[in-house]
Amino acid sequence: MTIYDIAREAGVAASTVSRVINNKPGIRKETRERVKQLLEKYDYTPDAAARGLVMQSTKMIGILIVDIRVTHHVNSAFFIEKELAKRGYCCIIMGTGPTDEMKEEYIKILQQRRVEGVILMGSMYMTEKIKKNIQTHLSNVPVVMVNGYLDLPNVSGVLVDEDTGIYKCVNYLRDKGKQKIAFVLDSMSPSNGKKIQGYRDGMRDNGCAKEDIWIYKCRESSLKGGYDATVDVLKEHPDTQGIIYSVDLAAVGGIRAALDMGYDVPGQLGLIGVDNSIYGEICMPKLTTLNNKLEEMSEAAASILYAGLLGKGKNQKVMLYSEIIEREST
Amino acid sequence: MTIYDIAREAGVAASTVSRVINNKPGIRKETRERVKQLLEKYDYTPDAAARGLVMQSTKMIGILIVDIRVTHHVNSAFFIEKELAKRGYCCIIMGTGPTDEMKEEYIKILQQRRVEGVILMGSMYMTEKIKKNIQTHLSNVPVVMVNGYLDLPNVSGVLVDEDTGIYKCVNYLRDKGKQKIAFVLDSMSPSNGKKIQGYRDGMRDNGCAKEDIWIYKCRESSLKGGYDATVDVLKEHPDTQGIIYSVDLAAVGGIRAALDMGYDVPGQLGLIGVDNSIYGEICMPKLTTLNNKLEEMSEAAASILYAGLLGKGKNQKVMLYSEIIEREST
DNA sequence: CTGTTAGCGCATTCAG
DNA sequence: CTGAATGCGCTAACAG
Numbered sequence: 001m002t003i004y005d006i007a008r009e010a011g012v013a014a015s016t017v018s019r020v021i022n023n024k025p026g027i028r029k030e031t032r033e034r035v036k037q038l039l040e041k042y043d044y045t046p047d048a049a050a051r052g053l054v055m056q057s058t059k060m061i062g063i064l065i066v067d068i069r070v071t072h073h074v075n076s077a078f079f080i081e082k083e084l085a086k087r088g089y090c091c092i093i094m095g096t097g098p099t100d101e102m103k104e105e106y107i108k109i110l111q112q113r114r115v116e117g118v119i120l121m122g123s124m125y126m127t128e129k130i131k132k133n134i135q136t137h138l139s140n141v142p143v144v145m146v147n148g149y150l151d152l153p154n155v156s157g158v159l160v161d162e163d164t165g166i167y168k169c170v171n172y173l174r175d176k177g178k179q180k181i182a183f184v185l186d187s188m189s190p191s192n193g194k195k196i197q198g199y200r201d202g203m204r205d206n207g208c209a210k211e212d213i214w215i216y217k218c219r220e221s222s223l224k225g226g227y228d229a230t231v232d233v234l235k236e237h238p239d240t241q242g243i244i245y246s247v248d249l250a251a252v253g254g255i256r257a258a259l260d261m262g263y264d265v266p267g268q269l270g271l272i273g274v275d276n277s278i279y280g281e282i283c284m285p286k287l288t289t290l291n292n293k294l295e296e297m298s299e300a301a302a303s304i305l306y307a308g309l310l311g312k313g314k315n316q317k318v319m320l321y322s323e324i325i326e327r328e329s330t
Numbered sequence: 331m332t333i334y335d336i337a338r339e340a341g342v343a344a345s346t347v348s349r350v351i352n353n354k355p356g357i358r359k360e361t362r363e364r365v366k367q368l369l370e371k372y373d374y375t376p377d378a379a380a381r382g383l384v385m386q387s388t389k390m391i392g393i394l395i396v397d398i399r400v401t402h403h404v405n406s407a408f409f410i411e412k413e414l415a416k417r418g419y420c421c422i423i424m425g426t427g428p429t430d431e432m433k434e435e436y437i438k439i440l441q442q443r444r445v446e447g448v449i450l451m452g453s454m455y456m457t458e459k460i461k462k463n464i465q466t467h468l469s470n471v472p473v474v475m476v477n478g479y480l481d482l483p484n485v486s487g488v489l490v491d492e493d494t495g496i497y498k499c500v501n502y503l504r505d506k507g508k509q510k511i512a513f514v515l516d517s518m519s520p521s522n523g524k525k526i527q528g529y530r531d532g533m534r535d536n537g538c539a540k541e542d543i544w545i546y547k548c549r550e551s552s553l554k555g556g557y558d559a560t561v562d563v564l565k566e567h568p569d570t571q572g573i574i575y576s577v578d579l580a581a582v583g584g585i586r587a588a589l590d591m592g593y594d595v596p597g598q599l600g601l602i603g604v605d606n607s608i609y610g611e612i613c614m615p616k617l618t619t620l621n622n623k624l625e626e627m628s629e630a631a632a633s634i635l636y637a638g639l640l641g642k643g644k645n646q647k648v649m650l651y652s653e654i655i656e657r658e659s660t
Numbered sequence: 661c662t663g664t665t666a667g668c669g670c671a672t673t674c675a676g
Numbered sequence: 677c678t679g680a681a682t683g684c685g686c687t688a689a690c691a692g
Contacts, residue, residue: 004683013663018687026661043466048442049379049388050685053668058379066409067442068423071401078425090439092422095408109420112378136373221613252612259614280554282582284589284614307493331667342677348671380669383684419677 001042010035021046044086052114061091061305062102062118069093072247072275073121076146076298080119083302089116089309100129102172111137117305118143123191126150142308144301146293147191149317156308156316162191163198165322169244169272169290170202172324178242179271182214184229186221186250195246195274214240218250226253230295230329234261241269242330248273252283257330270330285328293320331372340365351376378420382444391421391635392440392537393499395435395451398425402577402605403451406628410449413632419447419639430459441467447635448473453521456480472638474631477521477622479647486638486646488630490622492521492604493528495652499574499602499620500532502654508572508600512544514559516580517551525604544570548580556583564591571599572660578603582613585659600660615658623650 003017019027020035052058061084065073068190081091095108118138126148134152144153149157162298202212203213216233218225245251251273260320263269265285273280273289280287300318307313333347349357350365374425382388391414395403411421426436456478472484479487498550503511513529515522533543548555563570575581581603593599595615603610603619630648637643
């Protein structure tokens with residue numbers, strides 16, 4: 001069913017049908033009605049691709065996420081989609097996978113689909129390769145990075161001060177009387193790099209020497225990864241008094257490990273995660289966490305992207321401030 | 331940059347460029363090389379919409395999810411996307427919202443975008459309204475429902491026997507010596523209706539009278555909803571020995587409530603959830619859960635949809651079998 | 661107020 | 677082996 005089919009049956013020209021569909025003025029009432037009836041009758045819906053072709057506008061936004069199973073990122077995509085849908089944009093959410101090659105592939109797909117804007121979710125997109133890919137494939141559409149940034153004229157970024165956030169966590173544990181503090185990393189990423197920096201700085205400013213800096217890496221970014229890493233920490237340093245984790249998921253694994261090993265949490269050992277996720281409310285004791293302002297970041301990203309779509313303001317870099325949510329694990 | 335631009339610079343016709351792009355035979359080697367160089371040079375990418383228009387094929391699949399924040403559903407979408415991406419399809423994942431009106435809107439969007447196949451995630455799409463919408467808007471593309479079914483010629487469904495699954499849970503608790511068993515419902519949905527039925531049947535077959543059937547509904551489908559509902563159960567029936575929850579998330583809220591109220595889990599009170607989600611591994615004690623075969627369902631859905639895209643086999647109804655995963659809460 | 665024409669970017673005849 | 681012409685479904689400019 002095309003506008004021509006409708007036009008023929010209505011005894012008018014295709015352009016008239018087009019005008020009716022798009023509510024353009026200058027059509028006699030009766031004609032408009034007659035066409036509308038046919039449109040209704042055949043449940044006609046314009047082909048978005050054909051329309052996009054002539055309008056030079058697809059009204060599509062691409063949202064790239066390394067792994068859509070990561071709750072934190074999907075939640076953000078949820079907020080962004082909701083905002084942009086209100087404004088008539090259709091968001092296509094895609095999971096790219098972790099390697100630069102896979103990410104590149106999806107960037108190409110977005111180019112082919114001629115999306116009008118792009119959201120890159122998470123710091124994992126902050127690589128030189130991606131920067132090049134954006135330059136060659138997506139240089140003419142606004143790109144907003146959530147918790148990331150690349151210095152390109154069409155790229156904006158919303159960031160959260162995770163480094164000083166973790167720094168504050170170190171001090172917070174100190175104030176609770178915890179001196180010996182370890183850091184558990186779930187995976188490598190620029191974002192986690194900042195967190196490590198915050199940990200290092202915090203420890204240093206509290207007078208810790210190099211040998212007091214205990215950084216452990218999970219074998220996998222998961223509950224089990226956090227559990228195992230925590231076992232390692234506590235075996236090597238049984239006198240550990242506090243552990244900061246790069247994400248809640250690893251931290252809740254850590255809680256379990258600590259309890260299994262007979263530690264009193266928080267009396268003997270204080271645990272802190274990052275993300276303010278639901279995980280921290282499920283575990284027992286409930287997890288103290290660094291709120292990295294997911295919702296606020298998402299809102300900011302959506303509004304910056306929308307401004308970009310309208311051709312206004314670009315190349316912004318917005319910084320949000322994290323804060324500690326105190327619960328039972330400290 | 332269009333094929334015409336490339337053609338002009340290469341000194342050939344657009345059709346030649348098109349042939350090169352699509353690896354069609356019958357082009358002199360040198361010509362092919364020359365065009366390829368230009369394609370490379372300008373990072374040319376064909377416009378998917380324009381190509382779709384002439385090919386009458388968009389290579390797009392729509393995946394509709396009521397709420398993309400629901401881990402269980404997003405995970406399934408993740409599997410399906412991965413499968414279909416391998417086969418050259420681009421999946422657009424969208425969150426529709428819970429009401430029929432919102433769902434209808436997204437079904438229309440899929441029609442406009444001329445997707446070639448649709449996945450409907452979860453039993454929430456099993457309504458008469460949606461059935462009508464599919465008939466009018468999506469009658470000519472294969473539709474696969476994950477954990478749902480509608481009797482329409484182009485609709486297939488992958489289902490799991492949640493009713494007999496819950497039935498088995500009742501018997502399992504009985505075998506553990508738990509007689510007084512309540513059921514906590516997180517929200518209304520056809521899927522949850524089946525679970526209630528399984529609970530009712532199980533209780534009845536164990537000789538329970540009507541007054542022994544304790545069904546409680548959460549005020550909200552969340553951790554807190556499960557907590558509050560559990561408090562209600564235990565206040566009204568302090569002698570409860572087992573609670574089955576419609577989802578893990580509510581169950582882990584329930585564990586906390588039970589512990590807060592001084593119950594011994596599992597000694598005094600056995601708790602079971604449904605979904606085999608990560609939540610059940612985070613809480614303490616770890617949650618016994620009914621594995622409803624998410625991954626298997628997703629795989630089946632992807633392969634059925636793919637068959638449909640190829641025009642083979644349709645209107646299937648596949649049934650999978652759930653099984654109890656025993657952990658610490660029972 | 662409405663019809664005719666052209667063109668969006670591409671793949672595919674059909675000629676040469 | 678390659679080019680010219682046509683049309684996919686739609687909107688917009690221009691005539692009438």
